[in-house]
Amino acid sequence: MWKRNEDAAPATHRFHGIAKTQLPQVREHMSSGIQLWEPGPVPSGLLAALRKSKQPLILTHIYPDGDALGSAVSMHRTLQQLGARPRTFLTHPVPAKLSFIDHDSVAELLDGEPSSKQLDAAREADLIIVVDTSTRDRLGHMKSAIELSDAPRVCIDHHLDGDMDFFSEIWCEPGSPSTGNLVLEVIEALECELLSTTAESLFVAIATDTGWFRYSNSGSVAYRYAAKLVELGVDPEPIFQRIFQSFSMQRTLLLGDLLAALESREGNKIVFSVLSEPMRRHRGVDLEDLDGFVDSLGQVGGSEIVILVVEVGAGRYKVSLRSRGEFSVHTIAAHFDGGGHAKAAGCRLEGTEEQILSRLLAECRKTLGVGGAA
Template identity: 35%
Template structure:
């Protein structure tokens, strides 16, 4: 729940600001991009000047939301002066300085007023005003409330962006964050004519040959622990090359083993080009994986969390598996 005085401050700040910069976390997902587009549509209706700067490029599958072309890949030389001159910065779907990447560094160098709208456990006090609702299925759900409070017209791109948020963050209304409110939000958007079938196809039926190749590699690498309760696999730089795939094409791969009978927790270990291993943890809802991610400097939700560790796969995998096995003791 976001307290009424926080809503009031948030809508006042939006009303008064003229030049606004929006950003989100590294490797943005559907909720991150969808929320950015939705907030920028709300602000555009009010005639505000909006810039969206992200540390990471936009995954190709979400390009269809970037109709105004406002989402830009952050370039400090060109964009930092715009941040310095902004009246307001809006941080969406994250409250972790490290996961704001280079944009976060630029924000820390500036004294522009910042608001954070998010539904995760708070990691850092990244903003002066924190509008956090941990009960929201997605950041887009909070933005939907914002749209209503500011009297925005919820149609076209705004509706499509919001529908993408709730569709992707609930795993198509399957994950434990699928609340009655998430369904009501989808229902209201469908009433407004959102093309749900087209959005589903754009998001879920755009597999590249590279992603299917990665999926095959991941399946071939599947290992099981604790009598099949833990399933894990690796994604190496070699696999990415063999498959001619980009790092972002690993998104959703951690969901794959959950359909296997008896699996409670799945772990993807992905080797980055910079000498890190990214771990993505998923739980079917009986054990929380958030604390495990948190122990290694990561974060997320109880049943979907991640972290980034320095080291090689050979170093990181046994350490994490030990911790994961302890979850069942």
């Protein structure tokens, strides 16, 4: 178990959790499935900032998933309980299957670039709170706005890489199953009542980031936290049905198209498929409704690395990577300036489909220690 290290960061900010110098060891241990994080004291500086704030702005990463949205709206409701007037901005739409998390519509969707009113909200905020990412480039259109803000910036995250110097307080626990686990710790440390809506949002955060408790990042911690939320009244069955069993016919047909285009290399050790924009438009499916596609590709026996390449614009591609073995896909994503976790990571690339596949396959072979033709 790693000890907390609050002395490893420069004096310009305070970093809590795993120190930068420990990251190589963290990646190695996370690849082997060892659970690193156990609940401990929430950083006092983070709690003080949250208690003091009266007009906070809450942000999360582009293309928000269940952990991002669940953590953000849970923080929003909790700060309202403390008497604050929070604003929560999303830079991209939420997948339809996750919209129930924000049933009270506390999150505001930016329509492209922030409006003048939204920029004013960023300037007037007395605290910027970022959840589920510590990388400023993943804040989308809000990046430049908060860079110009004089408000202190705090972060709650569980990803391996980030811009640690960007925050005055950062609580980063790469071994945590989800950011939702950390937000639950914050809520309890603030001694706020855990609302039923918040409990449901946090259950979604934990359940989706662990693949409904199937991924290696689950560990006993994820199950204990889930049990706590179920004891508070969360009903897992309807949540599972909404997220995993309520897909449209068009999305299901598109998944069939993707599986029909499936390819493999190195004796099925590398499995990949490309979802082109024409394929997606033919079925009428939005980009935000593709969550989970990459996991469907990993059903091939013997696969070690799974790759989904999605065309998001002319010459622009979003890459999702999954590891089903001992190899870390985080190192592959990091090679292309991406990030994530040892078992699940991603990046964005530009070029032709052929160029991108060639680059990805070459890096995958290097990771696997094998050779072969593209």
